[in-house]
Amino acid sequence: MATSIERAVGAADPMVPAPYVVERFIRETQDTFSLELEPFDPSAELRFLPGQFNMLYVFGVGEVPISISGDAAEPKKLVHTTREVGVVTRAMRGLKPGHTIGVRGPFGTSWPMEAAKGHDVVLVAGGIGLAPLRPALYWILRNRDDYGKVVLLYGTRSPEDILYSKELAKWRSQFDLEVYITVDRATSEWRGNVGVVTKLVGRAPFDPADTVAMVCGPEIMMRFAVEELARRGVPTSDIYVSMERNMKCGIGLCGHCQLRGEFVCKDGPVYRFDAIEPLFMEREL
Amino acid sequence: MTDLYPIIRSQEFFKEFSEEDVHEVVGCATNIVLHQGQYVFREGEPANHFYLIRHGRVSLELFAPGRGPVIVETVEEGEPLGWSWLIPPYKWHFAARCDTLLRAIALDGECLRRKCEENPKLGYHLMRKMAEMMESRVQASILRMLDLYGNKH
Numbered sequence: 001m002a003t004s005i006e007r008a009v010g011a012a013d014p015m016v017p018a019p020y021v022v023e024r025f026i027r028e029t030q031d032t033f034s035l036e037l038e039p040f041d042p043s044a045e046l047r048f049l050p051g052q053f054n055m056l057y058v059f060g061v062g063e064v065p066i067s068i069s070g071d072a073a074e075p076k077k078l079v080h081t082t083r084e085v086g087v088v089t090r091a092m093r094g095l096k097p098g099h100t101i102g103v104r105g106p107f108g109t110s111w112p113m114e115a116a117k118g119h120d121v122v123l124v125a126g127g128i129g130l131a132p133l134r135p136a137l138y139w140i141l142r143n144r145d146d147y148g149k150v151v152l153l154y155g156t157r158s159p160e161d162i163l164y165s166k167e168l169a170k171w172r173s174q175f176d177l178e179v180y181i182t183v184d185r186a187t188s189e190w191r192g193n194v195g196v197v198t199k200l201v202g203r204a205p206f207d208p209a210d211t212v213a214m215v216c217g218p219e220i221m222m223r224f225a226v227e228e229l230a231r232r233g234v235p236t237s238d239i240y241v242s243m244e245r246n247m248k249c250g251i252g253l254c255g256h257c258q259l260r261g262e263f264v265c266k267d268g269p270v271y272r273f274d275a276i277e278p279l280f281m282e283r284e285l
Numbered sequence: 286m287t288d289l290y291p292i293i294r295s296q297e298f299f300k301e302f303s304e305e306d307v308h309e310v311v312g313c314a315t316n317i318v319l320h321q322g323q324y325v326f327r328e329g330e331p332a333n334h335f336y337l338i339r340h341g342r343v344s345l346e347l348f349a350p351g352r353g354p355v356i357v358e359t360v361e362e363g364e365p366l367g368w369s370w371l372i373p374p375y376k377w378h379f380a381a382r383c384d385t386l387l388r389a390i391a392l393d394g395e396c397l398r399r400k401c402e403e404n405p406k407l408g409y410h411l412m413r414k415m416a417e418m419m420e421s422r423v424q425a426s427i428l429r430m431l432d433l434y435g436n437k438h
Contacts, residue, residue: 127434186356194359196425221433
């Protein structure tokens with residue numbers, strides 16, 4: 001069962017940012033936050049597919065690529081979750097409701113929501129890699145009958161670093177979704193798993209021969225997660241990963257995100273693993 | 286008394302062992318049940334056993350002065366627990382606390398070591414399985430040392 005990548009929905013003028021208003025600022029963990037944005041023009045909407053990203057422009061500071069982490073069924077409300085790691089995301093952290101931000105997008109390929117229909121779905125997320133996978137989960141939950149068993153495996157540093165903890169608790173209580181969380185370190189108050197997320201792959205209930213896996217997190221984590229999935233028997237043609245590179249233009253022109261012949265902003269960020277495998281192990285790419 | 290052979294035979298750890306070898310191992314095995322909060326073993330105690338978890342979850346704790354107990358790993362149903370029974374000075378380096386009700390097979394370390402000496406084929410299979418477990422734990426430790434989840438945005 002080899003599945004295929006779904007392509008992006010193109011924007012009208014991809015180089016011109018549209019003004020959006022910050023509706024809510026949500027502190028997720030100590031170093032991550034979410035912005036809920038609404039279009040300045042109330043009639044506008046941004047239709048996207050799970051896995052795609054936008055370029056967010058903090059006026060006078062700069063622009064960064066951030067995956068969309070909201071619900072594709074709500075195109076008027078845009079949600080982005082990010083970690084504070086540089087000048088632009090630090091400036092973003094200072095945004096308050098009512099402030100304006102520029103948005104270009106959506107860009108890139110999406111998770112294989114259509115191709116996964118009729119199969120078990122395993123989502124493997126590491127750290128803030130849960131954010132780009134959340135729209136896929138929303139999609140699945142809205143169309144639950146289209147999919148087989150659905151399993152979310154999520155690993156993060158500590159219990160305090162768990163993203164979307166209230167939603168995760170809600171999902172865990174559902175009977176149609178299996179959620180497994182593990183942390184790298186914990187004190188004795190923690191009652192969950194401790195260990196790397198790859199260890200959860202071996203325990204999760206899914207049929208490896210009939211599974212589509214979507215993996216998002218730091219590349220080294222994805223590499224080991226793919227190895228574990230393959231060890232369980234999931235063909236690499238049914239494993240998808242989301243790559244992160246220095247995306248700038250978003251439309252494959254500037255070459256900042258180039259990976260050999262691939263423009264991650266246009267040909268990715270979501271790739272079928274067997275298509276990108278040779279590049280995955282290459283150094284200095 | 287019911288023979289533990291079918292239980293041990295069904296454990297993933299012993300799947301590739303011959304019938305003969307599993308029968309040998311059964312002679313070192315006892316069934317144990319511990320309650321939530323009880324310790325399977327404590328740091329510094331003699332490491333006399335090797336465990337196969339049949340039900341429940343165990344937290345491996347390391348006591349850090351000033352920080353209290355830190356959980357370094359959890360071990361669950363179907364997984365083996367402990368390799369210090371194999372390596373001198375046969376002392377536990379961690380404590381293992383039951384997070385839930387625990388049902389496990391406890392294999393006497395001294396008995397296993399003796400059987401491995403007497404039966405090198407069994408010894409080789411057992412060492413190979415233990416090495417697999419160690420390799421996977423070392424790999425997991427390396428991944429955690431890399432602080433995997435710290436850099437993506």
